Amino acid sequence: MEAFGDDIEKCLAVLASGGLILYPTDTVWGIGCDATNAMAVAKIYALKQREDSKKMIVLMASEKEVMQYVTQLDLSVFDYLDATTKPTTIIYEGVIGLAENILGEDSSVAIRLCDEAFCKHLIKRFQKPIVSTSANISGEPTPSFFSEIGKEIIAGVDYVVGYRQNDNTKYTPSSVIKWEKDGEMVVIRP
Numbered sequence: 281m282e283a284f285g286d287d288i289e290k291c292l293a294v295l296a297s298g299g300l301i302l303y304p305t306d307t308v309w310g311i312g313c314d315a316t317n318a319m320a321v322a323k324i325y326a327l328k329q330r331e332d333s334k335k336m337i338v339l340m341a342s343e344k345e346v347m348q349y350v351t352q353l354d355l356s357v358f359d360y361l362d363a364t365t366k367p368t369t370i371i372y373e374g375v376i377g378l379a380e381n382i383l384g385e386d387s388s389v390a391i392r393l394c395d396e397a398f399c400k401h402l403i404k405r406f407q408k409p410i411v412s413t414s415a416n417i418s419g420e421p422t423p424s425f426f427s428e429i430g431k432e433i434i435a436g437v438d439y440v441v442g443y444r445q446n447d448n449t450k451y452t453p454s455s456v457i458k459w460e461k462d463g464e465m466v467v468i469r470p
Contacts, residue, residue, distance in 0.1 A: 284398050284443035288405060291439060295406055299438030300324060305412050306367045306396035307454050308422055309429060311437060315409040318379040324411060327436040330418035335384055337369050339394045339412045341403035346391060349377050354463045367392060367454040392454055398443055424450055
């Protein structure tokens with residue numbers, strides 16, 4: 281098993297019980313929960329002191345998962361994602377099966393296929409999408425490293441992953457693109 285095996289097992293138990301985790305992603309450290317559990321999603325909004333009108337990203341491990349949750353999918357999005365080098369979050373319309381409080385008014389949601397080893401393994405083992413939002417109080421700077429995460433956030437989650445806490449690699453937030461039904465692409469955050 282990978283060096284993060286114990287972290288995975290503890291995260292799975294917390295996610296299954298509707299709890300929150302603090303974990304490393306392919307971009308920045310994130311606060312996560314079961315993206316299909318509205319009560320767990322509400323806990324993140326409360327911890328971040330974030331308006332629930334500001335939606336969060338959902339991480340998935342495979343194209344197959346995206347096809348399971350997105351009803352109006354233009355498959356050419358996967359060609360685009362294969363050609364990108366930066367982590368890219370796509371806003372899709374017509375999403376089903378996720379917690380209502382994570383969806384936009386038009387039933388859209390921001391989804392990123394995650395390639396980072398820990399996240400991908402966790403999502404595959406959990407067999408459900410996981411919320412990912414930066415590990416900070418809303419309006420405060422996004423922490424670049426674990427050591428920059430505020431005590432309030434650390435104390436507010438049910439499990440803090442040990443894996444990559446000493447990693448000083450500078451990660452940045454993902455690009456965000458809205459993928460229209462007709463295949464047109466609108467860049468929200470480069």
